[in-house]
Amino acid sequence: MSEEKSLNFIEEIVEEDLRNGKYEKILTRFPPEPNGFLHIGHAKSICLNFGLAQKYNGATNLRFDDTNPSTEETEYVDSIKEDLKWLGFNWINEFYASDYFDQLYQFAVKLIQKGLAYVDDSSSDKIALEKGTPTEVGKENEFRNRSIEENISLFEQMKNGAFKDGEKVLRAKIDMLSINMLMRDPIIYRIKHAHHHRTGDKWCIYPMYDFAHGQSDSIEKITHSICTLEFIPHRSLYDWFIEHLEIFPSKQYEFARLNMTYTVMSKRKLLQLVNEGHVSGWDDPRMPTISGLRRKGYTPSSIRTFCDKIGVAKRDNLIDISLLEFCIKDELNATASRLMAVLNPLKLIIDNYEENRTEELITENLPNDPENTRTVTFSKELWIEQEDFMEVPVKKWFRLAPGMMVRLKSAYIVKCESFKKDESGNVTEIHCSYIPESKSGNDTSGIKVKGTIHWLNAKDAQKAEVRLYNRLFKVENPAMEEGDFKDFINPDSLQIIKRAYIEPNLPNAKAGAHFQFIRNGYFCIDRDSKPGAIVFNRTVSLKDSFKVGEK
Ligand code: ATP
Ligand code: MG
Numbered sequence: 001m002s003e004e005k006s007l008n009f010i011e012e013i014v015e016e017d018l019r020n021g022k023y024e025k026i027l028t029r030f031p032p033e034p035n036g037f038l039h040i041g042h043a044k045s046i047c048l049n050f051g052l053a054q055k056y057n058g059a060t061n062l063r064f065d066d067t068n069p070s071t072e073e074t075e076y077v078d079s080i081k082e083d084l085k086w087l088g089f090n091w092i093n094e095f096y097a098s099d100y101f102d103q104l105y106q107f108a109v110k111l112i113q114k115g116l117a118y119v120d121d122s123s124s125d126k127i128a129l130e131k132g133t134p135t136e137v138g139k140e141n142e143f144r145n146r147s148i149e150e151n152i153s154l155f156e157q158m159k160n161g162a163f164k165d166g167e168k169v170l171r172a173k174i175d176m177l178s179i180n181m182l183m184r185d186p187i188i189y190r191i192k193h194a195h196h197h198r199t200g201d202k203w204c205i206y207p208m209y210d211f212a213h214g215q216s217d218s219i220e221k222i223t224h225s226i227c228t229l230e231f232i233p234h235r236s237l238y239d240w241f242i243e244h245l246e247i248f249p250s251k252q253y254e255f256a257r258l259n260m261t262y263t264v265m266s267k268r269k270l271l272q273l274v275n276e277g278h279v280s281g282w283d284d285p286r287m288p289t290i291s292g293l294r295r296k297g298y299t300p301s302s303i304r305t306f307c308d309k310i311g312v313a314k315r316d317n318l319i320d321i322s323l324l325e326f327c328i329k330d331e332l333n334a335t336a337s338r339l340m341a342v343l344n345p346l347k348l349i350i351d352n353y354e355e356n357r358t359e360e361l362i363t364e365n366l367p368n369d370p371e372n373t374r375t376v377t378f379s380k381e382l383w384i385e386q387e388d389f390m391e392v393p394v395k396k397w398f399r400l401a402p403g404m405m406v407r408l409k410s411a412y413i414v415k416c417e418s419f420k421k422d423e424s425g426n427v428t429e430i431h432c433s434y435i436p437e438s439k440s441g442n443d444t445s446g447i448k449v450k451g452t453i454h455w456l457n458a459k460d461a462q463k464a465e466v467r468l469y470n471r472l473f474k475v476e477n478p479a480m481e482e483g484d485f486k487d488f489i490n491p492d493s494l495q496i497i498k499r500a501y502i503e504p505n506l507p508n509a510k511a512g513a514h515f516q517f518i519r520n521g522y523f524c525i526d527r528d529s530k531p532g533a534i535v536f537n538r539t540v541s542l543k544d545s546f547k548v549g550e551k
Pocket of ligand 2: 033
């Protein structure tokens with residue numbers, strides 16, 4: 001039986017175009033606007049565009065869609081390139097829509113010369129009013145029939161800075177009666193006296209999205225221009241400009257954007273979270289940005305796997321964030337070195353173990369790989385999780401409680417003999433006896449216990465800070481709730497444990513390194529770590545709703 005995945009609808013179109021010789025080679029593009037950092041939604045578009053080119057031996061351009069001078073910054077350009085490379089994609093060319101400003105200006109002149117564009121002096125309110133509504137047709141105004149010469153001259157004056165912002169616009173002359181509102185003489189150039197991150201002060205008129213995007217595609221000879229569903233109504237305009245400018249016939253195709261539960265996905269909203277201090281920055285591990293996911297411990301391959309699993313749909317949907325979590329868990333399960341870490345320490349003292357004795361025990365780094373091991377030290381005083389002891393055990397409790405036995409992972413079976421409490425009733429230490437014949441790997445005790453818990457040698461455990469992240473929002477779809485989406489931020493999205501313990505001598509302990517804290521979750525080393533003050537981020541817990549020590 002064939003294992004081949006069925007084609008998605010865009011692959012079907014591409015295969016058809018290649019089969020009938022419409023194109024010899026396909027060329028796609030990824031066109032971010034440099035007004036924010038890339039998020040997981042962009043990753044879907046990236047995997048689709050670059051993935052198609054890889055699969056069909058084509059190529060992909062990176063094009064910065066930088067036609068709006070007021071929101072764009074070089075910092076964003078740099079972060080976008082870094083994230084793309086990290087995700088594992090290489091572009092053929094790096095282009096900027098702003099590099100086409102001269103060409104786009106000439107395109108506009110060409111439309112004017114063909115009698116297909118005019119300068120309108122109306123206010124934006126009047127233009128909006130005359131546009132009509134979806135149920136009411138638009139109205140032509142007195143500027144629509146200006147002569148070609150007058151339009152050429154006015155447009156040139158617009159370019160030369162003769163007018164203030166908003167005083168005039170250039171509109172395509174299409175059809176004020178069209179059912180599609182976007183075809184009712186759309187604005188194609190506006191005046192904006194603003195500094196641009198690349199062209200500086202050269203221009204004071206800027207093309208609108210619809211007059212830049214398709215034309216840029218065409219200039220680059222993009223064969224398949226893939227965008228999200230909200231651009232369906234723009235497609236007629238996309239085709240109209242290409243037809244009347246008589247330029248390379250790029251074609252637009254639309255797919256469903258990625259929406260994911262418990263987060264927001266628009267750059268405008270993410271920018272608010274950053275600017276208003278709800279998160280520490282664009283790369284806060286709670287953010288759905290690529291840089292946030294990277295810092296949280298996601299790998300490029302886990303993100304690509306996720307994008308592959310969600311597929312390419314024609315209808316909008318909401319993807320459960322646990323699918324993304326599944327992808328990283330599944331990968332790290334096979335690759336992340338196991339480690340014992342105690343997040344909420346409780347002292348365990350083995351009364352019958354010699355005071356100054358230390359044993360070196362062998363424990364495995366990865367399950368199913370018995371050769372891959374490390375040494376951990378064991379002695380009289382240990383740290384265990386507070387959650388692994390119960391003074392009055394509940395039913396089916398297989399961990400420590402007075403009189404109960406457990407196995408200490410890779411070590412011995414111990415029995416809880418007594419415990420101490422402070423004045424407020426908190427358990428401060430527990431006392432156990434150990435069974436010398438029960439050593440892991442050489443257990444002759446004949447005793448069977450149901451629970452195994454992890455532990456650390458109190459003598460050499462090293463302190464660490466552990467940052468536990470939870471969902472950033474309390475509700476599944478904050479953008480769809482009434483009112484401000486920020487009212488739904490989860491107040492417990494970050495819990496910082498300042499005094500956790502981990503094993504000493506971590507292998508390869510540099511920022512980004514991944515570990516499984518056994519029985520707990522996957523963690524990675526944060527870049528805030530300093531020598532002697534290591535910081536971990538929780539990538540994902542082993543359980544969906546995380547409780548330390550749960551079996
Ligand atoms: P946002 O609404 O987050 O600002 P955008 O569409 O304005 O997103 P762009 O920088 O213009 O952001 O997007 C670059 C490319 O990524 C576009 O082709 C866009 O269709 C695609 N894209 C953006 N968001 C998503 C998403 N959630 N799912 C899939 N593709 C997306
Ligand atoms: Mg956009």
